[in-house]
Amino acid sequence: MATIQTHCPFCSIACGLSISLDLFGRPKQVEPNYNFTHNRGALCPRGLLSLEWMRHQERLKKPLIREKNGFREASWSEALQKIASVFRSLIENYGPTSIAFYASSRLSNETLYLFKKLGYEVIKTPHIDFNDRLGVASARAAYSLSLGSSEPPNPLTDLLATNLVLIIGADPCSCHPVLMRYVFDARERGAKIVTIDPRKTQTARMADLHIQIKPGTDVAFLNGALNQLIISGLIDRDFIVARTKGFDSVQEAVSKYTPARVAEITGVKEEQLRAFARLYAQSPTAMVIHSRGLEQHQKGVSAVLACINLALATGKVGKRGCGFLPLMGHVSGVTSYPNPSSYGLKEGFTVYEMIEAAYRREIRGMYILASNPVVSLPETGFVVDALQKLDLLVVQDVFLTETAKLAHVILPGSTLYESEGTINAVDGRRVKLKRAFNTPKDAKEDWKIICQLAKILGANQGFEYGSAEEVLDELSSHSKKTIMRRDIDEQGLAVVGDPLVSDKIEKKRLYGDSFAHHDGLAAFYMVEYAEPAELTSTEYPLLLITFKTPYHFLTSSETGRIDFFKQKCPKPYLEIHPATAEKLGISQGDRVVVRSKAGKVEAVAEVTDTIRDDCVAMPMHWFKEGWVNLVVPKHFDPISKIPNYKAIPVCVERK
Amino acid sequence: MPEYGILVDFSRCIGCRACEAACKETNKTPEGIDWIKNIRIGPEYGPDGNLTMTMVSLNCMHCGKAPCIEVCPAKAISKRPDGIVLIDSAKCIGCKHCLWVCPFGAPQFNPAEGKMTKCVLCYQRVEQGKLPACVATCHPKALIFGTTEQLSTYVREKAAKRAQRASFYIVGLR
Numbered sequence: 001m002a003t004i005q006t007h008c009p010f011c012s013i014a015c016g017l018s019i020s021l022d023l024f025g026r027p028k029q030v031e032p033n034y035n036f037t038h039n040r041g042a043l044c045p046r047g048l049l050s051l052e053w054m055r056h057q058e059r060l061k062k063p064l065i066r067e068k069n070g071f072r073e074a075s076w077s078e079a080l081q082k083i084a085s086v087f088r089s090l091i092e093n094y095g096p097t098s099i100a101f102y103a104s105s106r107l108s109n110e111t112l113y114l115f116k117k118l119g120y121e122v123i124k125t126p127h128i129d130f131n132d133r134l135g136v137a138s139a140r141a142a143y144s145l146s147l148g149s150s151e152p153p154n155p156l157t158d159l160l161a162t163n164l165v166l167i168i169g170a171d172p173c174s175c176h177p178v179l180m181r182y183v184f185d186a187r188e189r190g191a192k193i194v195t196i197d198p199r200k201t202q203t204a205r206m207a208d209l210h211i212q213i214k215p216g217t218d219v220a221f222l223n224g225a226l227n228q229l230i231i232s233g234l235i236d237r238d239f240i241v242a243r244t245k246g247f248d249s250v251q252e253a254v255s256k257y258t259p260a261r262v263a264e265i266t267g268v269k270e271e272q273l274r275a276f277a278r279l280y281a282q283s284p285t286a287m288v289i290h291s292r293g294l295e296q297h298q299k300g301v302s303a304v305l306a307c308i309n310l311a312l313a314t315g316k317v318g319k320r321g322c323g324f325l326p327l328m329g330h331v332s333g334v335t336s337y338p339n340p341s342s343y344g345l346k347e348g349f350t351v352y353e354m355i356e357a358a359y360r361r362e363i364r365g366m367y368i369l370a371s372n373p374v375v376s377l378p379e380t381g382f383v384v385d386a387l388q389k390l391d392l393l394v395v396q397d398v399f400l401t402e403t404a405k406l407a408h409v410i411l412p413g414s415t416l417y418e419s420e421g422t423i424n425a426v427d428g429r430r431v432k433l434k435r436a437f438n439t440p441k442d443a444k445e446d447w448k449i450i451c452q453l454a455k456i457l458g459a460n461q462g463f464e465y466g467s468a469e470e471v472l473d474e475l476s477s478h479s480k481k482t483i484m485r486r487d488i489d490e491q492g493l494a495v496v497g498d499p500l501v502s503d504k505i506e507k508k509r510l511y512g513d514s515f516a517h518h519d520g521l522a523a524f525y526m527v528e529y530a531e532p533a534e535l536t537s538t539e540y541p542l543l544l545i546t547f548k549t550p551y552h553f554l555t556s557s558e559t560g561r562i563d564f565f566k567q568k569c570p571k572p573y574l575e576i577h578p579a580t581a582e583k584l585g586i587s588q589g590d591r592v593v594v595r596s597k598a599g600k601v602e603a604v605a606e607v608t609d610t611i612r613d614d615c616v617a618m619p620m621h622w623f624k625e626g627w628v629n630l631v632v633p634k635h636f637d638p639i640s641k642i643p644n645y646k647a648i649p650v651c652v653e654r655k
Numbered sequence: 656m657p658e659y660g661i662l663v664d665f666s667r668c669i670g671c672r673a674c675e676a677a678c679k680e681t682n683k684t685p686e687g688i689d690w691i692k693n694i695r696i697g698p699e700y701g702p703d704g705n706l707t708m709t710m711v712s713l714n715c716m717h718c719g720k721a722p723c724i725e726v727c728p729a730k731a732i733s734k735r736p737d738g739i740v741l742i743d744s745a746k747c748i749g750c751k752h753c754l755w756v757c758p759f760g761a762p763q764f765n766p767a768e769g770k771m772t773k774c775v776l777c778y779q780r781v782e783q784g785k786l787p788a789c790v791a792t793c794h795p796k797a798l799i800f801g802t803t804e805q806l807s808t809y810v811r812e813k814a815a816k817r818a819q820r821a822s823f824y825i826v827g828l829r
Contacts, residue, residue, distance in 0.1 A: 029680060032792055041792030045676035051764050173669040185796075188813070190820050200698070200706055202669050550671050563686070564676055597778040609706050610698050 004436040006367040008047035012328035014425035015039035015417040053289035100127035103369035108421025110471040112333040122379040126348030137640035138300030146515030154323035161321035164283035169293020200610040215646035220529035222306035224262030230504035234281035239315030285321035302527040308336035318511035374402040376631040377556040413441035420468040540649035556621035566583035574603040577613040598633040657802035658738035667797035670710035674789035681788035694717035715761035715774035722751035
């Protein structure tokens, strides 16, 4: 009986686990791995039950081609030939820019690299985007602007050495459960926990101070806090002079954010703002954890910048126990390079621009790899219309997702337990995935399908790889700082830093002496609070927030098929405050209709005190009855192009 | 012989139900039967006016003087020298008396077999020197496994640290 050590394919902690196999090489059980430092022998239910997803009977086993009355099974050569012939005729008639590629970033570095190589080199389209556009785009943009690099700056262990853990717009209890052991350990060592969240989440309930802020007003609050620090003289002048630039403009801008004005905008009491500022200034060290709650706004980049300004002004960066932990939703491959310019192409469309172009018939062919944009993008109706206008939609996935149902050709791909490769965890460490077992029947490893398609499309060379490691070596040559295969040790404990910078085992803390800009200084960016494009009105009086439950994962295409999670969270529900519910005549368990300018969705009312009375909240996952993106309108951050999934004006009625 | 037990640290449980999932994976219990169950209390307003929600994972307590053993008419339940209380399914007649008397609702009826079933504290794993599956997977370290001495030492050490930190604040040494 063998055991294979690999990593959990769900959230970005990338817990180490081992899969035991029986005599026939079939997977038997998942056990946590005691050697991996992130989880040290612990796992959350998603990881524990991940085999049920891999071995699910609904897995796609053969390529499918759409006919007039549904899908029919086809051979690999037929499916690939069909894709190749349509792509070729599209290129001939409308040029290579009529084809767009979109992939999940929850794939190995190798797969993503080949996907890009196929698009940029063989098809020659610049339009390639990844679903981290919906996740970490704001944080990456803000970190690059301010600190010079989008790389996560601190190791997880810095949480244990800090005096204050500031959690903004994140709920690790639900989304990154294993991270909570660091937070609990920090608390036991005397650290204070502060959360800023419109919902009193499980994380917020265990915090020392919870600031129940109005969604989308983080910039005002953080600027207000910085103003308090400046007024009380609690900022680190020496650090600002020696290590940063541009503070004066920020100082001037935040002086407008008086406690009274902040209270008016954010709905947070003045005392709470002062208490927060005092606590933050008095803590010698502080770690900031932030996630989608801060980032998925029309001012997502500004919010992250405001957060960085606060840390820079107090000098709480780049020291032991000081810094940032931007949480990625899921384990992720490198998506930032190679970029189109290295293939002599100009910058292509982001994902929603692709959808809009498809609607205008500018884009006519699309290749979607392991992603489910019908559920994950705003304005589902529009996305479906656009995808239906395509001449050819190719979807490569493991299940028949909502997007795959619209496809012309479906290719059965692999899960992360079935292919080799490397992938990046929350602090930038790269971990090695090993193949534990084979894909079902005719399904193939994702990167091998891409290679095969490339050859059929006429790529003479450059797609002949014996193993995933050869792909990694080639990818490494695209980075200025190369990473060698040997940097990944046998345990898969791998590498560090900018996903492709090498450094053995322990993640290095960044920005101890200088920042990643050329002059070595961090830049303050002046950010101002701006009202969102859509405000609440008498017609749409409530603000809708989307959130992740502890039981499902993203569009729940995997967890939604596992009985354990289905029983725990079977239906879409709407969290609503008792006072609001009473006003609307809604009681616990009623069926309600949520309406916005974009559309409507049904849900079950969950009356709870954990939410603000001017907000309602709904899980982001896919459910048979409907999902929240049916009512999310399309508004984007101008810099990162991240959709606004939080703070959507809606009205709620009893059905 | 030591007497084993599991301790639940309420302050650390986040209600992720990994214990339930790990138990199901390891012991392959049928649907509807959870040898360990995570119970949610709240959200409700506590005495201090703060909104609280508490999670408690409950499994069989493997009592020192177990009422289920006393009441079992078929003498199917016994306590091992290491304190683990087991139901011998060969002897069990499925009368559910153990469920009546158990203060924790631990024994559950398995309709497929017509027998009672409950947590076995993963005795096979414990014999190999491993932790029970639920404890092993508990990432916030809310479940602690050990002998009674180990458990009380754990709690005392935590209390001592808490007192030490509090005294820092009071005397102003910090």
